[in-house]
Every structure is written in C-alpha cells, then in structure tokens.
Amino acid sequence: MNIVVLVKQVPDSGAERSLSADYSVDRASASNVINEMDEYAIEEALKIKEAHGGEVTVLTVGPGGATDSIRKALSMGPDKAVHVQDDALHGSCAVATSKVLAAALRTLNADLIISGAESTDGRVQVVPHMLAELLGVAALTGARKLTVDGSQLTVERQTDEGYEIVTAATPAIVSVWDTINEPRYPSFKGIMAAKKKPVQSLALGDLGIDAGEVGFAGASSQVIEFTKRPVRNGGAKVIDEGNGGEQLVAYLATEKFV
Template sequence: MNIVVLVKQVPDSGTERSLRADDKTVERDSASLVINEMDEYAIEEALKVKEAVGGTVTVLTMGPDKATESIRKALSMGPDGAVHVNDPALHGSDALATSKVLAKALQGLEWDLVIAGAESTDGRAAAMASMLSERLGVAGLTGARKLTVDGSTLTIERQLEDGYQVVEAQTPAIVSVWDTINEPRYPSFKGIMAAKKKPVDTKSLADLGVDASEVGLGAATSSVVEFAPRPPRAAGEKITDEGDAGSKLVAYLAAEKIV
C-alpha cells in the first residue's frame, strides 16, 4: 500500500506565539518550529500500516525553506522519501488555498492512502483531511483513534465526545488521526543518519501547475482586520496552607456565591 503522510511545520505550542505586525501572518522567524504534534501520530500510523502490508511511505509538506528541518525529522522516523512544496507565493495562504495546493501535489503522486493529523496546533482548522477528500472525490475517514486495514477495506474508530463511530471505506481514502491512535516512535540514530540520504523532491507552484495568483495572502478568502494579546486575568488571592486552607477555599467560594 502506498501511503502519503501530511506533515505541517508549526511554532511550538508550548511557547508564546504571535502574529507578525506587518502582514498579520504567523510569526515564524523568532519561533521555535516543530512538526505538528498530531502529524507524528500520522507518521507512526503510516509506518505501522507499511510494516503490516508492505508498500511505501512518503511525507508531503507545504511550507517555507525552514520546513526542511521538520521533513528530515519526519524522515528519521522511517518514511521512504518526501515531497516539499515550497514557493514564496504560498506565504499567507488560507485553508482553501492550502487544500488546493496539497490536492494538486497529491494528484501528482501514486497513493492508496493519505494520513493526516486531525488538527494542527497553530491553525486548528481540523478540516484539512475533509477539504482534501472533497477536492479529490475520495473517502474521508476523519478523526480516527484506531485504523484497521484489510485489503482495500479501511475501518476506523472515529473519536467522538462521548464514544466513537465505526466507519468504513475503500481505498483510495484520506484518514486523519488523533493522538489516541498510537505512541509515536523516537527516531533511532540509524534512522537519523539514513534520513540525510532520503530523497526530498522540492516542487514549486509552477511544477504543480498552480497559478501563483490563486494562493498566498493576496488570494486569501478572509483577512485579519486587527489583533491584540489577550488581556491578562486580574491577579487573584494566594494563600499558603496552614492546616485550614480547605476551609478557607470553601469560604471564598461561598463569598463568591458559588457554593
């Protein structure tokens, strides 16, 4: 089974993140950039499917030059190669344009299965797999916490607030995964060394046959009017337990009319 894994590079969600003052896009220059967390689970799942039924795993990333680092990190986990869509015109693309470009890139590859993360930690659209399945007219098995492959039949447990749905489709299909699906492996030293030699095919918009006027900030279907940091919460009261803090806590709640 030939599998493509979608990997996005994002600013580390454990750090302070911001937008650029000039064009109001994500501040990437000063940010510490990492693989979107869910995408590590997508890579792991792809590798597991390959280990079970054979085939290839290709990483697909749309992102700037810096995304090369994340691609190498992804490859060090075990995928066979990568496609990096990189073009200055892509800066500031919205979800619609991103899905257009990723769909074009997927059309140029041979695959039975695409695995994406269910959600990125920066944009959080949680919709890329659905948008791609809409564009490509293939099944979208989204929000999986479990994936079973049996020949060309794919079955997932789709994670819900209060349980799950069992959903089935035939390949070709696009699956998106949550962090409940597996435990991603750490790259081995051998994997890190091997990743340096794996092929990374860089594609421009012209290579994909996408016109630069259809993507980027200029073509965005929505725009940021203004932004500001969230006002901090007003400082509260802080006490040190001297044996009666439980009672004092409840007295506070009572004063606030919560209990």
C-alpha cells in the first residue's frame, strides 16, 4: 500500500508564540517542531506498512527550515519525503495550502493519505476535508481507530458522545486524533538512516500552481488585527468575617458564573 503522511512544522505549543508584523505566525524566532498530532499519523502509517507492506512517504509544505522536521519524521521509519517549498507560499491560508497539497498528492498516487486531525498553530481542522474534495476521494476524519482490510478502510470516528463507525474504499484520506496509538521514539539507527533517505524538493512551478493563487495574494481570509493575551491577575481573595458565602456568591455573579 502506498501511504502518504502529511506533516507540518509548527511553533512549539509549550513555548511563547507570536505573530509577525504581517500577521503571519512568527516562525523565525520560534522553537519549531513537528505538529504533535502528525506524529500519531506517522505511527499509524508505519503500523499499516508493517502489517500489510508498502511504502510510507512524508509530505510537507513549508519553508527551508522545515527540513529539520522532515528528518525527524523520517527517523521514525518512513521511507522518503517530499518537501514543497517556495517563497510565494508565505502567508497562505488553508484553502491555498490545500491546493498545493492536492497538487503534490496527485504526483504521488497514494492509496491512503493520513494526517493529524488538526495543527496546533491553526487548529481549523479543515484541510483533510478540503483535500478529499479536491482529490475526489473519501474522507474518514477524527479517527481513534483505523482498520485496513485490503482496499477497505474502517474507522472509529471519535465524537463527544462516543464514536461512529465509518467505512470507505481506498483511495481515501484519514485524519487521526492522539487516542489512536502511541508514537514510537526514533532510535539511534533510525536517526542515522534518516540522513540518507531521499527528500524530493518541489516548487510551485513543478506543480503547475501560479504564485498569485497562494500566499497573501491568494488568501481567502485576512487577519485585520490582534492583541496579546492579557496578563493574568492575582485573583480575588474572600476573607470570611461571617459573610464569606455572600461575598463568594456576589463575586461569582459579577463574573456571570451564577
């Protein structure tokens, strides 16, 4: 089975994050890592390869610095990678990014595309659905379990109430949550092997996409303004002098909790 895993490099969610003057995510000064949910997608692809054979390709759209995350992904076990990088991509929205990913995926002839359910920087959860529409394939999203039987896929789709069982035939795209598996740690052997694995670099011209369709010029949405998260205050202290309950209720009322 030919499996492609979508991997995105994002600013570390555990560190301070900010926007640049052009309202794009400031990646230059951030500590950038593989999107956490994508590591579960990589693990699931490797498990399928181990059970059914085939090849796993990592696909990334991002700047030159994303090579670090590509090598980290390859050290987990995938066979090769494709890196779409072009200066014109800076500022691309989810719609434009989906166009680029779809164009790259058409060159890879994947039976199965696996992605994380969301990225920790955008958190819009729409790219898998957009790709399914652009490629004309089934979308099995929000998976907590994936079963492969030949060309038949069965997914337990995680919901707030439990899960739904959804099936489809390949080719298809599956997005996964962090409940689906436990990603493996790269071994020293895997880290060394990743340095020799092929990484194909593609530009927009290689995919037949005009620069005007992506970046800020082709964005379907725009950030008008933003403010930083307000500094957390020390909170309010209630001293009980016989009317502590009344003070507490009054405070909760002002905060619209009661």
